[in-house]
Amino acid sequence: MKISTIRELLGATVVTGEDKLGEHVYAACGSDMMSDVLAFVKDQAVLLTGLVNTQVVRTAEMMDMRCVVFVRDKQPTPDIVRLARESGIVVLATGRRMYEACGILYSSGLVGNKVKEPAV
Amino acid sequence: MSEGLSFHFDVDGDSFTSAGQASVQVKKDLRRLGVDPEIIRRVSIAMYEGEINMVIHAHGGHAEVRVTEQAVEIILEDRGPGIADIEQAMQAGFSTAPDAIRSLGFGAGMGLPNMKRYTDHMDIQSTVGVGTRITMRVDLPQ
Ligand SMILES: Nc1ncnc2c1ncn2[C@@H]1O[C@H](COP(=O)(O)OP(=O)(O)OP(=O)(O)O)[C@@H](O)[C@H]1O
Ligand SMILES: [Mg+2]
Numbered sequence: 001m002k003i004s005t006i007r008e009l010l011g012a013t014v015v016t017g018e019d020k021l022g023e024h025v026y027a028a029c030g031s032d033m034m035s036d037v038l039a040f041v042k043d044q045a046v047l048l049t050g051l052v053n054t055q056v057v058r059t060a061e062m063m064d065m066r067c068v069v070f071v072r073d074k075q076p077t078p079d080i081v082r083l084a085r086e087s088g089i090v091v092l093a094t095g096r097r098m099y100e101a102c103g104i105l106y107s108s109g110l111v112g113n114k115v116k117e118p119a120v
Numbered sequence: 121m122s123e124g125l126s127f128h129f130d131v132d133g134d135s136f137t138s139a140g141q142a143s144v145q146v147k148k149d150l151r152r153l154g155v156d157p158e159i160i161r162r163v164s165i166a167m168y169e170g171e172i173n174m175v176i177h178a179h180g181g182h183a184e185v186r187v188t189e190q191a192v193e194i195i196l197e198d199r200g201p202g203i204a205d206i207e208q209a210m211q212a213g214f215s216t217a218p219d220a221i222r223s224l225g226f227g228a229g230m231g232l233p234n235m236k237r238y239t240d241h242m243d244i245q246s247t248v249g250v251g252t253r254i255t256m257r258v259d260l261p262q
Binding site: 033034035036039051053055056058062064079087 | 137
């Protein structure tokens with residue numbers, strides 16, 4: 001699924017990484033606990049989280065994730081944005097709650113850790 | 121590079137925000153050395169978990185990464201409180217992290233199990249009141 005599609009589906013704003021919205025992600029993971037995220041390794045994934053600190057970006061970077069979506073209208077701090085820019089990670093922010101955001105992406109074909117390209 | 125390369129890092133125990141910097145640097149160094157991306161990811165995740173543990177459980181410490189033609193070895197050493205029951209600490213879900221740490225996104229009790237899972241070898245030496253030394257190894261394809 002294209003990151004631009006995720007943005008549209010979630011009505012999200014682009015915090016950083018406008019130039020990378022055309023990239024694809026093939027898996028998704030939603031959690032506020034970073035070690036739960038780190039237990040899940042898949043290529044080119046998106047991380048949905050309600051946790052707002054720099055370790056979210058570090059976790060995404062360690063896992064070669066492409067995109068982080070902050071849910072529940074959480075606003076990433078300037079140091080989060082700076083780290084994300086440095087490591088080339090797209091940051092989106094949505095007013096959706098975690099459950100809704102995951103549900104919307106899942107039902108649109110981004111099913112957890114399976115590599116499947118939806119017909120969007 | 122038959123002698124191998126080694127990298128040293130001091131892990132600051134007072135800064136949660138900068139925790140993980142050593143792992144970010146190692147990731148860059150391994151990329152520069154042309155190491156396979158999947159191997160880099162395994163090394164980075166294992167080291168990052170260890171680095172975070174040193175910051176949240178042990179007031180910081182010291183990390184060393186050695187790269188040879190055979191493997192990447194990570195040694196994490198701290199003078200923190202030590203681990204009383206290593207077997208228990210290795211269990212998925214076991215954590216002594218207080219709520220303050222959980223609200224920072226850590227304390228799921230998954231760090232040590234992740235380190236074990238992503239590496240080919242892991243050894244923990246720990247003495248209560250003295251500190252902890254964790255050695256991990258990820259083999260390189262021969
Ligand atoms: N370097 C260390 N020094 C002292 N105790 C440690 C150290 N590393 C781990 N521990 C102990 O082992 C427990 C389990 O560690 P583990 O990394 O698996 O989970 P966690 O750090 O509590 O949570 P998570 O890693 O999921 O964020 C910790 O809660 C802590 O009690
Ligand atoms: Mg841990």
